[in-house]
Amino acid sequence: MADLLKLATAGSVDDGKSTLVGRLLYDTKSVLADQMEAVERATVGGGDPDLSLLVDGLRSEREQGITIDVAYRYFATPRRSFVLADTPGHVQYTRNTVTGASTAQLAVLLVDARTGVVEQTRRHVAVMGLLRVPRLVLAVNKMDLVDFDENTYWRIAKEFTGLTDALGYAEDAVVAIPLSAKKGDNVVLASPNTPWYEGPTLLEHLESVPVEGADHDAPFRFPVQYVVRPRTESHPDYRGYAGLVAAGTVRVGDEVEVLPDGLRTRVEGIDTADGELEAAHDGQSVVLRLADDLGIARGAELAAPGAPEPVTEFDATLAWLHEKPLRPGARLLLKHGTRTVQAIVGAVTHRLDTEDLSVVEDPGELGINAMGQVSLTVSEPLPLDRYDDVAATGSFLLIDAQAGDTLAAGLVGRPLVARPLEVH
Amino acid sequence: MTATEPVTSIDQLSALESEAIHVMREVAGEFDRPVILFSGGKDSMLLVHLAAKAFWPAPIPFPVLHVDTGHNFDEVIEFRDRVVARYGLQLEVARVQDYIDDGRLTERADGTRNPLQTTPLLDAIAEHRHDAVFGGGRRDEERARAKERVFSLRTAFGQWEPSRQRPELWNLYNGRHKPGEHVRVFPLSNFTELDVWRYIAREGVELPSIYYAHTREVFSRDGMWLTSGPWGGPRDGEEVVTKTVRYRTVGDGSCTGAVESTAETLDEVLAEVRESRLTERGATRADDRLSEAAMEDRKREGYF
Numbered sequence: 001m002a003d004l005l006k007l008a009t010a011g012s013v014d015d016g017k018s019t020l021v022g023r024l025l026y027d028t029k030s031v032l033a034d035q036m037e038a039v040e041r042a043t044v045g046g047g048d049p050d051l052s053l054l055v056d057g058l059r060s061e062r063e064q065g066i067t068i069d070v071a072y073r074y075f076a077t078p079r080r081s082f083v084l085a086d087t088p089g090h091v092q093y094t095r096n097t098v099t100g101a102s103t104a105q106l107a108v109l110l111v112d113a114r115t116g117v118v119e120q121t122r123r124h125v126a127v128m129g130l131l132r133v134p135r136l137v138l139a140v141n142k143m144d145l146v147d148f149d150e151n152t153y154w155r156i157a158k159e160f161t162g163l164t165d166a167l168g169y170a171e172d173a174v175v176a177i178p179l180s181a182k183k184g185d186n187v188v189l190a191s192p193n194t195p196w197y198e199g200p201t202l203l204e205h206l207e208s209v210p211v212e213g214a215d216h217d218a219p220f221r222f223p224v225q226y227v228v229r230p231r232t233e234s235h236p237d238y239r240g241y242a243g244l245v246a247a248g249t250v251r252v253g254d255e256v257e258v259l260p261d262g263l264r265t266r267v268e269g270i271d272t273a274d275g276e277l278e279a280a281h282d283g284q285s286v287v288l289r290l291a292d293d294l295g296i297a298r299g300a301e302l303a304a305p306g307a308p309e310p311v312t313e314f315d316a317t318l319a320w321l322h323e324k325p326l327r328p329g330a331r332l333l334l335k336h337g338t339r340t341v342q343a344i345v346g347a348v349t350h351r352l353d354t355e356d357l358s359v360v361e362d363p364g365e366l367g368i369n370a371m372g373q374v375s376l377t378v379s380e381p382l383p384l385d386r387y388d389d390v391a392a393t394g395s396f397l398l399i400d401a402q403a404g405d406t407l408a409a410g411l412v413g414r415p416l417v418a419r420p421l422e423v424h
Numbered sequence: 425m426t427a428t429e430p431v432t433s434i435d436q437l438s439a440l441e442s443e444a445i446h447v448m449r450e451v452a453g454e455f456d457r458p459v460i461l462f463s464g465g466k467d468s469m470l471l472v473h474l475a476a477k478a479f480w481p482a483p484i485p486f487p488v489l490h491v492d493t494g495h496n497f498d499e500v501i502e503f504r505d506r507v508v509a510r511y512g513l514q515l516e517v518a519r520v521q522d523y524i525d526d527g528r529l530t531e532r533a534d535g536t537r538n539p540l541q542t543t544p545l546l547d548a549i550a551e552h553r554h555d556a557v558f559g560g561g562r563r564d565e566e567r568a569r570a571k572e573r574v575f576s577l578r579t580a581f582g583q584w585e586p587s588r589q590r591p592e593l594w595n596l597y598n599g600r601h602k603p604g605e606h607v608r609v610f611p612l613s614n615f616t617e618l619d620v621w622r623y624i625a626r627e628g629v630e631l632p633s634i635y636y637a638h639t640r641e642v643f644s645r646d647g648m649w650l651t652s653g654p655w656g657g658p659r660d661g662e663e664v665v666t667k668t669v670r671y672r673t674v675g676d677g678s679c680t681g682a683v684e685s686t687a688e689t690l691d692e693v694l695a696e697v698r699e700s701r702l703t704e705r706g707a708t709r710a711d712d713r714l715s716e717a718a719m720e721d722r723k724r725e726g727y728f
């Protein structure tokens with residue numbers, strides 16, 4: 001069966017992300033007739049249909065000619081299925097870019113060949129680096145507007161790889177493709193205008209790039225979502241713990257630790273509505289039956305023995321997504337796995353400068369779209385992993401207790417490792 | 425119960441199923457009064473099927489709510505009642521007809537009632553104090569739906585404000601809302617129409633018979649095959665013909681079109697969906713064609 005690749009677009013406003021997504025859909029014949037008619041009707045001034053309208057689905061997006069919110073599109077070729085998140089380039093909507101990137105296995109970063117790498121490109125690459133999006137594609141777009149000039153392509157590719165290198169990306173995790181989203185060059189069909197380019201088209205690359213599959217050998221993590229207690233005639237005494245395996249593998253008979261309490265028990269059975277399983281892997285929703293009744297409720301985490309000791313104080317990196325800046329002393333809610341606790345922000349210790357990727361010490365606060373490091377204290381011990389070790393249980397949300405808004409994406413530990421760039 | 429072979433890697437349908445189940449369990453864990461919107465259509469039937477699997481061996485812990493336009497297909501109402509009985513569900517019905525009868529709503533000139541569903545829906549949500557409302561919406565249905573979150577916050581007026589949607593990171597859902605507000609939840613967000621049919625086939629999910637080819641007297645309006653019913657019939661000059669058709673979506677009878685089809689079995693429907701050159705809404709819903717932003721406008725008003 002064909003496998004699945006989840007990807008997100010990124011890059012500065014107007015660099016051509018939505019047009020590229022539209023082009024991918026169009027050239028892979030994934031656009032149905034009535035969708036295309038709608039685009040033709042909406043294209044201003046006639047001429048070639050504006051393919052960005054396939055994804056810019058909100059009225060205000062069409063009026064302003066920009067993307068505001070993430071659009072999720074699905075398409076498939078005989079070789080692979082794709083889930084595509086088209087994200088906005090405008091700095092005001094960076095939170096939506098972070099949304100699209102948080103589940104992506106690959107990001108396509110667009111750069112306008114005429115302007116090259118700009119601050120927003122650096123910000124987005126830093127977001128991808130922070131979230132550990134495993135693979136990047138640099139799409140040097142609008143090559144038609146620079147006469148498909150080879151030197152322009154190489155200059156941008158070199159500057160870009162300097163950036164990804166500084167953010168810790170290995171050379172083979174980044175591929176640069178010269179293309180024109182509007183005209184279609186090197187998107188699905190190889191371009192006659194770039195004889196000097198010998199690499200794959202974007203689609204060829206997306207179809208063949210290795211997908212980082214689930215790591216079944218990671219340590220087992222299972223936040224308990226819900227306790228299933230039917231108390232029905234057929235199941236009077238049944239008690240099972242429902243959840244999604246967040247990491248690793250669990251087998252019948254395994255010993256597990258109940259966090260944050262640290263008690264131990266054994267997995268007696270793995271249930272699904274389709275029958276019992278011998279083992280379950282990350283990404284699977286199951287119900288676990290345990291050998292002992294330890295009073296486990298929603299919010300507990302079942303883990304392989306040897307998980308890090310639950311803590312109430314820790315350092316984390318944040319992508320701050322709210323207009324209201326974060327200042328030391330702020331009282332917030334923190335959602336980790338299936339548990340929500342109170343949190344107090346100690347110090348804001350570092351902020352990443354997206355101009356040159358240098359780290360600013362003691363910035364005092366984090367403004368909207370800033371990435372930085374903070375120290376946090378929480379009201380109850382949390383079973384945290386470092387984001388780099390186990391992303392699913394190394395990530396959390398910060399939430400405004402009154403308004404309910406999501407304020408930040410949090411990553412446990414200090415994954416913000418950038419080597420400052422030499423700015424020219 | 426029988427032990428099955430250990431699974432090594434899960435296929436896409438199983439991954440979609442696990443994701444939907446995860447979403448439903450989050451809602452059960454974090455909300456006080458969730459409800460499933462259940463019309464008897466295929467997407468809402470999938471919600472019920474997935475809810476049954478999510479909480480097995482316990483019964484589904486949510487009631488279901490049907491917003492009844494009064495323009496129903498008999499087969500669908502019969503099916504709805506059978507499903508409710510089979511799963512032991514509590515059924516709430518919000519009737520557009522009641523609103524028309526006592527003057528709170530006025531019948532539209534074109535006779536379609538889909539746009540009239542919003543008020544009874546919001547009133548039912550308020551009356552039962554539902555804080556989470558499951559819908560069967562999918563992102564592949566339409567451009568405005570492609571912008572939808574899994575957890576979609578609605579104001580006390582049920583309104584969807586796209587610019588106010590929260591960032592939705594990883595699979596950590598934020599369901600916090602103020603009193604009077606509620607959250608629409610879309611567990612099928614990442615299913616495509618083809619995934620839905622493949623999943624229905626894999627799971628042996630029963631659907632109303634009108635999803636499969638049958639002969640029916642129809643007439644053509646706005647390029648769609650409509651059928652006569654309590655909502656009225658052909659106007660002058662609209663000729664009634666007998667065709668072999670099926671429905672790709674089930675909604676208000678006055679504006680849901682049938683498609684010509686000979687697909688009588690699941691396999692045949694699957695083959696047809698694979699080959700289709702039209703989206704299911706483009707093929708069958710007059711109301712979505714009203715304007716460039718028809719769906720967005722209705723979502724903003726509090727429609728599904």
Ligand SMILES: Nc1nc2c(ncn2[C@@H]2O[C@H](COP(=O)(O)OP(=O)(O)OP(=O)(O)O)[C@@H](O)[C@H]2O)c(=O)[nH]1
Binds near residue numbers: 066089142
């Ligand atoms: N000549 C040329 N124009 C392009 C190309 N790609 C995109 N454009 C144009 O650039 C403009 C912006 O394109 P979009 O696709 O909306 O850009 P975007 O990156 O999605 O913008 P935001 O989502 O708002 O950040 C449109 O006028 C496109 O037609 C290209 O390859 N060549």
Ligand SMILES: [Mg+2]
Binds near residue numbers: 017066067089
């Ligand atoms: Mg765009």
